[in-house]
Amino acid sequence: MIKCRSCHGQNKEDARFCSHCGQNLERVCRVCAERHTPTSRYCSKCGTALDPMEGQQSKTHDGERKLVSVLFADTVGFTALSEMLDPEEVAQIMHGCLSILTREIERYGGTVTQFTGDGVMALFGAPNADEDHAKRACQAGIAIRSAIIPFSNKILEHYGSEFRLRMGINSGMVVVGSVKSGGITEYTALGDTINTVSHRRVII
Numbered sequence: 507m508i509k510c511r512s513c514h515g516q517n518k519e520d521a522r523f524c525s526h527c528g529q530n531l532e533r534v535c536r537v538c539a540e541r542h543t544p545t546s547r548y549c550s551k552c553g554t555a556l557d558p559m560e561g562q563q564s565k566t567h568d569g570e571r572k573l574v575s576v577l578f579a580d581t582v583g584f585t586a587l588s589e590m591l592d593p594e595e596v597a598q599i600m601h602g603c604l605s606i607l608t609r610e611i612e613r614y615g616g617t618v619t620q621f622t623g624d625g626v627m628a629l630f631g632a633p634n635a636d637e638d639h640a641k642r643a644c645q646a647g648i649a650i651r652s653a654i655i656p657f658s659n660k661i662l663e664h665y666g667s668e669f670r671l672r673m674g675i676n677s678g679m680v681v682v683g684s685v686k687s688g689g690i691t692e693y694t695a696l697g698d699t700i701n702t703v704s705h706r707r708v709i710i
Contacts, residue, residue, distance in 0.1 A: 507519065508521060508531060508544045508545065517531060517544075519544075519545070521544070522544075522585070530584060530585055530624075531544040532544060532585060533546055533623065534584070534588075534622075534623030534624050541585070541588050570681065570682055570683060571679055571680070571681055571682075572631060572632050572635070572679070572680060572681075572682050572695075573631060573639075573677070573678070573679055574629050574630060574631035574632045574639055574677065574678075574680055574682070574695065574699070575629070575630040575631055575639045575640045575642070575643035575675060575676070575677040576627065576628070576629060576630075576643075576675070576676050576677075576678075576680070576695065576699055576700055576703050577611065577616065577626075577627070577628045577629075577630065577643050577646060577647060577673070577674070577675050577703075578625070578626075578627050578673065578674045578675075578703050578704055578707055579607055579625050579626055579650060579671050579672070579673040579674075579707075580622060580624050580625025580626075580671070580672055580707070581600075581603065581624040581625060581669070581670070581671060581672070582670040582671065582672050582709055583668065583669075583670070584624040586667075587599070587667055587669065590665075590667060591665060591667075595665070599661060599665075599669065600623075600624065602657060603654070603657065603669075603671075604621065604626065606650065606653045606654060606657060607625070607626050607628075607650060608626065609653075610646050610649040610650045610653060611626070611628045611646050611650075613646070613649065614630070614642040614643070614645045614646040614649065615630060615634075615636060615639075615642045616628040616629060616630045616642065616643065616646055617629050617630075617632070617633065617634075617693075619693055619694050619695065620694065625671075625672075627700075628643075628646075629682070629695055630642045630643040630646070632680075632682045632695065633682065633693060639677070640677045643675050643677070644675060647673060647675050650671070650673065651671075651673075654670075654671050657669070658670060670709055671709070672707040672708065672709050673707055673708065674703040674704070674706045674707035674708065675703065676699055676700075676702050676703035676706070677699070678697065678698070678699030678702070679697060679699065680695040680696060680697035680699050680700060681695065681696045681697055682694070682695045682696075
């Protein structure tokens, strides 16, 4: 069985999309955008670990409870776009998209803590405390929507394919800290606040 990274639902080994939430189960290399089956662990094109946390015991060090706002954003129809275009074209599109997301998130004081291949997860209010984290997260979301519209129009004009984002924002208590898995250390957040926003993304 394959566990969905979004809702944690169990799916059949040959499933391409989650039967519980519709999330794309394929793994996309965050470096070169190469697509892989849900059970792949390393990119066959560049060797990057597709999920450094998989199959390893992870431990959160110096965990701290914080009230934060979480922003999730990922692409809609990424599989169809990848099947239609050359891998280098897909990589170029995703680089442009991720650049927009990162720029607007950081402009409003957020921190990108995870790249999912076709999207990002960002925290507002951590690691640096910020009382107006919810306001900043919403401002970033509005800025992303404004910036992605002309970007999407260019993709449609050049490639004849729609490019849209799905995004969600949620505020709540989480445990934040450094997570070490093997030789990789990342700053991340854990808690129901994260799970909730991953289920409630809407197309923008």
